[in-house]
Amino acid sequence: MAEIINEAFKYRELLEELIDKGQEIKILTLIAKFHPDDIADLIDALEEEKKAKLFRLLDVETASDVLMGLDDISRELVLEDISPEKLTEIVDDMPTDDAADLIADLPEEQAQEILSHIDQEKSEDVQMLLEYPEESAGGIMQTELVSINQHNTVKDAVEQIREDSEGLEDLHNLFATNDDGQLVGVVPLRKLILAKECTQVETIMERQVIYATADQDQEEVASMFKKYDLISLPVVDAEKHILGRITVDDIMDVIEEEDSEDIFRMAGISEEEDVVYSGPTMKVCMTRLPWLIFNFFGTLITGYFLWLYQSKLPNLLALLAFVPVIMAMSGNIGVQSTSIIIRGLAIGKIDLLNVRKTFIKECIVGLIIGLVCGTVGGLIGLLWHHSIILGIVVFFAMFFAITFGAAMGVIVPLFFRKIKIDPAVASGALITTANDLVAINIYFLLAALLTKMFAGA
Secondary structure, X not given: OHHHHHHHHHOHHHHHHHHHHOOHHHHHHHHOOOOHHHHHHHHHHOOHHHHHHHHXXXXXXXXXXXXXXXXXXXXXHHHHHOOHHHHHHHHHHOOHHHHHHHHHHOOHHHHHHHHHHOOHHHHHHHHHHHOOOOOEHHHHOEOOOOEEEOOOEHHHHHHHHHHHOOOOOOOOEEEEEOOOOEEEEEEEHHHHHHOOOOOEHHHHOEOOOOOEEOOOEHHHHHHHHHHHOOOEEEEEOOOOEEEEEEEHHHHHHHHHHHHHHHHHHHOOOOOOOOOOOOOOHHXXXXXXXXXXXXXXXXXXXXXXXXXXXXXXXXXXXXXXXXXXXHHHHHHHHHHHHHHHHHHHHHHOOOOOOOHHHHHHHHXXXXXXXXXXXXXXXXXXXXXXXXXXXXXXXXXXXXXXXXHHHHHHHHHHHHHHHHOOOOHHHHOOHHHHHHHHHHHHHHHHHHHHHHHHHHHHO
């Protein structure tokens, strides 16, 4: 795939030249051998005025595959240029999940106009999908699937596939239902092909069905795909009637979306902002400012403690040399632990049931790293300033600060998860600032205590 993408981009300059000259036949001949996703990448890379020109040349089937692969800026430019008639045809050709995503982004009047002109059954399915929260199983499922009564034969199932094949891009499993239309089993396509025509579906179906409910969060659904190595997953209502299915390609999009969201939040940035974000500058500022203000005041408090300790510590200048190291080590170990916990929560490897094991393990890691770094820091303090007191203070301060940072990196995201707040918001400025405050107080309190003890002796 990488070679195909590189080959596609080799023709970018030629494509732009052909667009400028209006040589439509040559353009279509050139892009005919490329995958729709590669065409989408090419359109994203073109200058603004050329994006819509190229998209306008695509046939409906190709356009429906390309449109949802475009980035937000390209899609917006294309939608502004496209005629209502062609957009309606494109939406009608899309799978219901993609159609619902596109309709949700359109102005209400335009969305209603399109829904009134596409196939009635499809329109009803799309409107049903729009009722579910965007990040739920219902919000990402598609209604295209094949279901068969468990008492029917394999021959009946094959006929059902032929009847339902229109609009069905891929088929991995058939879903078996009882007489009340409730999900009772799954038939992998391989089993169906190998079975005799007269065999009843219930004799070859898998009865232990993995399914999602329509209101289930998309992160939980992604974890199910990973845990059970699924290719598709049925979505049911409260009575186990089949509503739709989720395929692995949808889950790949969810994983990318969730990872991006967590990365942005860990940095204190809105998930709406990315490297090509083109929104108002003030909006960008306001999404970042709260975290930076929190960090600003946290740093001021740290500075206040330094000012308080100056009267109690005559050798403050020597002590200050190690402040950046201790704060950085404590903050870094905290962020590392937090990243591991957030990742573990996201993929289902860590939950509130095995939290004790996770906490103990991270604390042991913090103790070992703290012991090693504390020893190195203490020896440097001793050799650099020829002070046993400074060496001891640096050792214990770094040891305790790193151990505390590792523990905090576990506790904070788990606490946020417990109170149903996205744990990613607990990272970055919050963890680092908290660890800095604790580390600086441990350091100077130890220094003051040992100085007083040795002075009294």
